[in-house]
Structure formats: structure tokens, C-alpha cells
Amino acid sequence: MSGQDEALLPAMLAASLHEVKNMLGELTLSLDALQQQCPQQAAQIEEMRFVTRQVSDRMVQVLLLYKNDAGVLRPNIEAIPPADLLEEMLMEARSLAGDRLVVSLEGEQAPPYAYFDRYLCEMALMNAIHNALRFAHSRIVIGVGRLGNALCFSVEDDGPGYVPAVLQRAIEPGGHSRDGGTGLGLYFADRVARLHCNNAGECGRVQLDNAGVLGGARFQLILP
């Protein structure tokens, strides 16, 4: 492969991903319309929307990870009330969960504002919420609080929890997730966390465990 082709490939890839994303956008709108026309199929259509949303998010994650590898992904860090982000996540999660699950909020310990990139963190957390939605039996808790001096977003469910293999391994692409996926979502979240560094040079991390109050999997995005 010539050097030119190598440069062309990411550009083509990026353009294709963008195109696919737009198509998915149209698909989502069609599904919205369909859902209004056929209320009896609402549950299936809901499921289709959920999958569409996941595909779309995955596209965006790949694009962002590519930028990250190329060293051009720079977080836009601002002082934001974490409770605001959490409420939006809750709304989104509830609309995806429908009547199937109870999604609740845990945010009393949250600082009034914290420094983070709203969109990147939203992406990382949405991914965790998507996973929780698939594995939870009946409950999901989305939370934000302090962990020492750091800000800690968490997503917990009452499902079976992470298998030991996932907990023992470092987070890396192709590292596989609990459902046998590529682990891209986790890898993405981990990269996002690492882009958040404080003045002392301490950077964020993702922590996975089964130590939450619900007994299932617990995903934590910890930002110093």
C-alpha cells in the first residue's frame, strides 16, 4: 500500500462512518413515525430504536477513538454541574428502559460543579447504561458523587455482574466484554477518562467491579 493510500483510508473510513450515521439518523426518524402508526408493535419498534441508537453511538466512538489515536482528540473541559448531566442520562435511560426496568438516581454527594467534557462523558456513560439495560433484572442506579477528591459517575445494575475474566483483564480493544462483544465501549470510556487530567497531572480511570449496592455490575468513571 502506498503512503497516499494509507492517508486516504482513515479519511474514507471517517467519511463512510459519517454517512452511515446520517442514514441511521433517518432510520431513527422513520422508526419514530412507524411507532406512532403501529402502536401494537411498540415494543419491537422500541427495541429496534435501541439497537439503532447503539449502532450510531458505536460509529461515533470509533471515530473519536481514531482521533484519539491520531492525537487530535482534545477534550473540551468546562465547569459543569454533574447533576445536570446525570438527569439527562436518567431521562434517556428511562425512555430506553420503558416499563421493563426501574431506573433511579443517586446524586446527593455530588459537588455543585466539576470540570469535565460533557459530550465525551455522556458518550462513555451512555455506553455503560446500554450495557446495564441489557443485563439488569429489574433495577439500574445511575449516580454521581465524590471519591476522595475525584468526581465519580457510576452505573450499577442488579444483573449477574461482570465475569472474573473481565474484571481481571486490563481494558483494551479486542479485550471482550461480558457479552462477548469487542469491548470497544469500555475501551472508549477508559480513553475518555484518561483525557481528563487535573493540574497535578492525575488522570481519570474506569473501574469495573461487582461491589455496588444492587449486587450486579458496577461501572465507575472516576475523574480527578
Add this chain to the structure above:
Amino acid sequence: MELAKMEALIVDDHPGMRTAMRLTLSNLGVTHSQFAQSANEAIRRIKGQHYDIIVCDYNLGPEQDGQQLLELLRHNNLIDLSMIFIMVTAERAYEKVVSAAELGPDDYLIKPFTAEVFRVRLERVLQKKSAMAPLFPVLQAGDAAKASELCNVLAASHPAYMIDFLRIKAELLMGMGQAEAAQQVFEGIVSERAVPWAKLGLARTLRLQQKDVEAESILEGVISESPEYLAAFDTLASVKDKLGKAGEAQEVLSKAVAISPNTLARQRMMGDVAMRNGDITAAEAAYTTIVEKGRTSFFRDPNDYVNLSRALLECGKNEDAINRLREGRQSFSNAPEAVFAASVMESQAYSQMGKAAAAKEALGRAMALKDSVPMTDELKLDLATACYRSGDEAMGARLMDQVVRNRHEDARLLQRVRKIYTDLGRELEGEQLVQSSTQAVVNLNNQGVLLAKQGNLAGAVELLTEAAAQLPNNQQIVLNAAHAVLTLVNREGWNQDLMLKAKRYLEEVRGSNATHPKLVQLQTLFNDVQNKYGSRV
């Protein structure tokens, strides 16, 4: 404010999206909304009436994007803090734009989004605006001191928006000339988290205190960590320019221009710096871009054509210069100031081409308009040059003398005056003029200072305010006039008219040279006098 009473403007070049957004807004209760298809139409509408909410698509076609519209609106004070500006975009690329911009919208949404998401975001912005609401009337009344105190109160009662209030406070302090206090606020934010805008703010406060070397090193740090943060490039370029590193300033600007070539203000600075560096090719390129892009812009200026023609004349492209000047006159529909500016430059072009009669005729046109149009000192120098070239030496010398008196401390301008005389083959005459005109101002100043020392403050005020009226761009004279006025009021008692004058003097100098070394001291005196009498202007 009730949603039903709000006036909304939807800016989008896509008719389908405009209608969809109107529907979304009206479902939320915002029933009054109007459309604009382009940035220019939006500006026209916003100039014509007040809007509470502007929802703008980032992609507005080839001419101008939503971010440029937002920056134009803010820089020209067409929208204020109380108004809501929400950007809507199909592209994630906007994140890069917004992180590189000094001025962000209140919020931005990436398409596709549901009506529910839009509702939540709008509510969030409304919450923040309502927390800020007590500030709006104070800002509108122009009481920066009260507004900055109010920021402390509001930050304490709304900790979620603490940083927003601190940022507003720091900007207000800078506007009042309290650079050191503003520096402390920015330092506080930076010590929490070194976000680029706070470091830029810190650098700007250092500049105001003449600490240019420190400002330079902070800004170098900002652009190496955030190589897309354009506002830092602009500030770094002007710091370097001030430190006498014009070459490096041009380099910094050309990097910023490469990232975003459409910002006219940056291209103007690029043209000016390149011109001074003698890099005529770069200057010509920058001024050409301004003229080309400016055609469709609301904020264009006849001077853009003058600058371009100056660069063209500098490298002997006389015909091109004449064509551009004609274009300029036409594009401003032969408005007197455009005809005047074009005639001045045309006269020079014809002189260079050896067409003495045409040069004289163009000069005649300019002289006929001279007293009825506003004229920059730079253009006055061109007019003076044209006079010399057409043989009216007395008028040339008179105009030059006016310019030098007005700007006797401006080393760059004096340099240009000397160069013009050298090019005219009158080097010695130029040196004598610079000397004698400068001396005249110095004498005037000394006379004022002497009167003040003799205790005749009223006499000093009369002499210096008169001089300030004659030489409005002479910062030294204007600031000495302010000093005399403030000293008089401080000693003799409150005088509303004089204090208004002093306020205007300080504002004028701050407007053209915010980093003048005497500004901070005089602003402090101004504040002290106000506090002493418990009165404000």
C-alpha cells in the same frame, strides 16, 4: 420569563428544519418565532427587534457559519447576556469549533435529537439565565462596579454556576481597568483547573499591567496544549507585536489564519502586521481575502479596499490598485467616505504611474470631501502624501503636522511618517517636522503640568481639555486632561460634568489602547474620587 411571551428567531438555511424547529418550540410553549435563512438575514432581523431565544444551525451555507454569526453578534453588542443562543448542528465537528472558540453559545445540540432532549436543554439554559437575571438590569445600566459585587453574591447563592459568575466578574474588572483584581480571579480558576479560557484571561490581565513577557509565556503554553484555541493565537500575536517581535507575530497569525481563514478581524491584523514587516505578498493576500469575504458581510469597511490598494501600490501593481478602488467605491454605492478614501489612493496610484493630471484631479475630489467625512490618521497620511506628490507642499505639511501632534507617542506611526518623507526624497524635512510637531505637544503638556503645580488646577483643566478636544487621539494629552480633571474634582468637590468628561477620556483611551500604562493608575483615582463623594457617573 414565560415561554409564551418569548420571541424566538430560528436561523437555518434548510426550510424543512426551520419548520420542524418552529413546531418543536411551539410544542414547548414558545409560540412566537420568526425565520432567517442566512447569517445576514439574521443580523438584519436582530438589529430590527429584540429576541429572547435564537436557535441557529451551525451550517448556514458557504458564506458564513453559525459560529461566525454568534461572534459577530457578540462583538458588535447585538446580543447580550440575557439572550439565549442555542446552536444546532449535524456535525460532531462543531465540538472542535466550539472548543476552539472564545465565545461559545449557551448550549449546542447535535442532530438528530429528540424534542424531549431539546426541552431539557432549553430548561437548563433558562435556569442558568434566571440565576443570572439580577445582573442584567445592572449591566444594562452600565454599573460595572455594582455588577461585579453582585457576581460574588450570586456565585455564593448558586454554587453550580460559580465559575460562570467568576468569569463575568473578571471580565467586568478588566473593563473597569482593575487588572490586578481580575488577575486574582483568573488565577483562582486556573489553580482549580487550568482551562484554556482562564489562562487566556490571566494573560490578558498581565498584558494590561504591561507584563508582556509573562503573558507571552502563558499564551505559548495555551497554544501548545490547545493548538486550536484561536483567541489565544490572536492575543499572542498582539503581545509579540508589542514586544517588537513582529516576525513571530506574523507567524502566529498565519497559523491561526490557516485554521480559520474566514475571520475578518484576524485577517485585518494579519495584513497590518505583514505590511509592517514588509511582507507585501502576505499583506496583499490577507487584504484580498478581507475584500472578497467582506462582500457579503454586514461588517465591512471602505478601509479594507484602501488597505488592499496600499499593499498593491507598495509592490507597483498600480492598475490592480485602481481597479480595486473602483470596486470599493461601487460596493459602497459611492458613499462620500468611500469616494473620499478611493480618491486619496487613486491620486497616489496615478502619481506612481506618472499621470500627473489624473493624480491632481483625484486629489481635488478628495480635498473637496475632506472636511465632511470621518478620516483615520492613516488615511490622512496618504492624503498628505498625495498633496506632496501633486505639488501642494503646504497642505501636505499641515496634514502631516496634525497627524504627528495627534499621535506623537506612537513610534510606529512616526516611523511611517519618516519613511514617507524619505520616499518623497525629503528626509531632512520629515525629521524636522516630526521634531517640531512632537515638541509642540510636549510644550503644551508641560504648560498644563506647570499650571497644575502652581496650584492653578482650573487653568490646567481648561488648557488640557481644550487640547484633548483638538488632539483626540493623543493618548498622553487625553490622559493628562483626565488626570487634571480628577485632581480638581478630588480637591474642589464633586462635579458631574467634569467627571463625565474624565470617564469619557478613560473610555476613549481604553478603546484604542487598553494596555496604556497610565490607565490603571487613573482608573484607580477615578474610582477613589467616586467613592470619596459617594457619587457615580
